[in-house]
Amino acid sequence: MEAAVSEPVLFVDDISKRYAGGALPVLEGVSFKQKPGEFLAIVGPSGCGKTTMLRCCASLMQPDSGSVFHQGETFRDPPSWLSIVFQDYNRSLFPWLSVRRNVAFGLRDMVASERERRVGEALRAVNLEHAADLYPWQLSGGMQQRCALARSIVVEPKLLMLDEPFASVDAQTRIDLQDMVMDICRKMSLSTLLVTHDIDEAVFMADKVVVLSTRPARVVEEITIDLPHPRDQLTTKESPEFLRLRHHVFTSVRRQAQKNAS
Amino acid sequence: MVTSSARIVSLVLQIATIASLVLVWQWAALSHPAPYLPPLEAIARGYWRLVQGDLLFVAVLPSLYRLLVGFLAAVVLGVIAGLAIGYLRALDPWVRPILEYLRFIPAVAILPAALLLLGPTDAMRIFVIAFGSIFPVLLAAIDGARRVDPTLLDVARVNGLSTVQQIVRVVMPAALPSIFAGIRIALGLALIMMVISELIAADDGIGFYILRSQRLFQTAGVYAGVLVIGTIGWALTAGLLAFEKRVLAWHRGWRGLTVASGNA
Numbered sequence: 261m262e263a264a265v266s267e268p269v270l271f272v273d274d275i276s277k278r279y280a281g282g283a284l285p286v287l288e289g290v291s292f293k294q295k296p297g298e299f300l301a302i303v304g305p306s307g308c309g310k311t312t313m314l315r316c317c318a319s320l321m322q323p324d325s326g327s328v329f330h331q332g333e334t335f336r337d338p339p340s341w342l343s344i345v346f347q348d349y350n351r352s353l354f355p356w357l358s359v360r361r362n363v364a365f366g367l368r369d370m371v372a373s374e375r376e377r378r379v380g381e382a383l384r385a386v387n388l389e390h391a392a393d394l395y396p397w398q399l400s401g402g403m404q405q406r407c408a409l410a411r412s413i414v415v416e417p418k419l420l421m422l423d424e425p426f427a428s429v430d431a432q433t434r435i436d437l438q439d440m441v442m443d444i445c446r447k448m449s450l451s452t453l454l455v456t457h458d459i460d461e462a463v464f465m466a467d468k469v470v471v472l473s474t475r476p477a478r479v480v481e482e483i484t485i486d487l488p489h490p491r492d493q494l495t496t497k498e499s500p501e502f503l504r505l506r507h508h509v510f511t512s513v514r515r516q517a518q519k520n521a522s
Numbered sequence: 523m524v525t526s527s528a529r530i531v532s533l534v535l536q537i538a539t540i541a542s543l544v545l546v547w548q549w550a551a552l553s554h555p556a557p558y559l560p561p562l563e564a565i566a567r568g569y570w571r572l573v574q575g576d577l578l579f580v581a582v583l584p585s586l587y588r589l590l591v592g593f594l595a596a597v598v599l600g601v602i603a604g605l606a607i608g609y610l611r612a613l614d615p616w617v618r619p620i621l622e623y624l625r626f627i628p629a630v631a632i633l634p635a636a637l638l639l640l641g642p643t644d645a646m647r648i649f650v651i652a653f654g655s656i657f658p659v660l661l662a663a664i665d666g667a668r669r670v671d672p673t674l675l676d677v678a679r680v681n682g683l684s685t686v687q688q689i690v691r692v693v694m695p696a697a698l699p700s701i702f703a704g705i706r707i708a709l710g711l712a713l714i715m716m717v718i719s720e721l722i723a724a725d726d727g728i729g730f731y732i733l734r735s736q737r738l739f740q741t742a743g744v745y746a747g748v749l750v751i752g753t754i755g756w757a758l759t760a761g762l763l764a765f766e767k768r769v770l771a772w773h774r775g776w777r778g779l780t781v782a783s784g785n786a
Binding site: 318320337338340342344346348351354355356357365366395396397398411415 | 671673676677680681682692696698772773775776
């Protein structure tokens with residue numbers, strides 16, 4: 261019996277979402293499954309509804325039809341073992357709290373010493389220990405996003421969702437953050453859902469890439485990325501296998517973008 | 523950058539201005555005595571009695587007590603109601619018509635009704651002070667609650683916070699800058715209502731003291747009372763600003779960076 265062993269951590273079942281009273285369909289029959297421990301990347305042309313889809317996947321929003329199952333159940337609010345890193349770090353960190361207190365925000369029903377220990381661990385994992393008593397506005401963009409990441413992992417989630425988390429940082433920082441996220445997800449055995457417009461990033465980080473069509477979005481293709489771990493920014497990205505997969509994903513997305521243009 | 527010599531010059535000028543006003547008054551009072559122009563010692567004596575002497579307990583403290591109770595009631599009720607109304611959209615149709623009408627009633631017009639309902643009691647005066655000062659706080663809290671960044675609320679939901687927890691831990695801190703702006707306005711209004719309520723119907727307090735001095739033609743007492751009210755207003759406002767500065771230190775830094783660097 262498969263039972264809980266192979267129960268997908270996330271099962272998106274034919275969800276649709278329309279805005280403006282039905283006049284603006286954004287999602288039209290999106291379906292995919294995510295296995296526990298899998299790193300799933302979702303790519304698609306700009307404006308195809310990726311953020312709407314992530315909000316439905318996180319149960320922040322209910323789809324108009326279809327269901328989202330988290331470990332077999334549906335929820336009206338995000339389940340406690342789900343964490344999200346949002347794109348706009350300067351809007352997702354609480355400006356009145358220090359880094360330390362931002363990170364500790366989700367920790368409740370815990371003795372102070374345990375809370376301090378967990379916060380310290382999370383800050384170490386993202387290399388922000390030295391900035392623990394600073395305020396978000398005193399940090400660089402990369403540091404702010406690391407703070408948001410620490411806040412997400414301190415609650416020891418099972419599923420981590422990231423909504424274009426590196427879109428607002430510079431290229432160098434992006435590389436460092438990618439490595440950091442992959443490292444953390446492997447060490448904590450997290451299931452990870454990454455929504456991104458960056459195809460290189462999707463292929464580099466994920467075990468599987470889901471390509472969405474243009475609006476109204478549906479799943480066009482699921483591409484398994486069986487590149488070996490650990491992945492290196494230099495060597496992996498030069499390997500023929502990476503290039504082949506990248507080409508595959510790129511063509512798939514481009515085909516969708518061209519459909520939009522025509 | 524203001525150099526220290528520029529600052530000294532500024533200070534000297536300020537002292538000189540006040541000193542010359544004082545001297546002009548004193549000269550006028552002594553050379554052209556008139557009931558409306560008492561000499562400064564008389565005013566100073568009255569001021570001293572109110573601030574340090576026998577009148578402290580009869581005039582100043584009762585007024586301060588009513589002012590603080592009424593004002594704090596307005597702040598607490600205004601913040602709680604404002605945050606709830608601003609955050610819970612469901613309350614809107616129930617509350618809006620009443621609010622949009624009541625807020626335009628000048629608090630002074632409430633006085634006769636309050637007097638009828640509550641009599642010339644401390645409860646009446648405190649009520650009048652609270653009614654007169656609640657609206658800036660209430661409206662500022664509603665506005666501040668409505669303007670909370672939805673991303674912050676998403677973060678709260680993802681972290682499993684209940685509605686009440688969201689209001690206390692996210693909406694309120696986010697709305698604090700707006701709320702403090704409302705509180706600053708409310709303080710001025712509370713002061714006005716305090717004086718008016720004592721002019722209309724009281725048997726103690728500064729307003730009452732001023733009125734009684736006026737009826738007894740003790741002009742020095744009238745001016746002294748006015749100066750004391752000014753002192754109280756100044757001191758409370760300074761205290762409020764200092765408190766606000768501490769509580770909202772994060773906001774200045776956040777705004778400073780956001781505005782300066784041109785980020786959204």
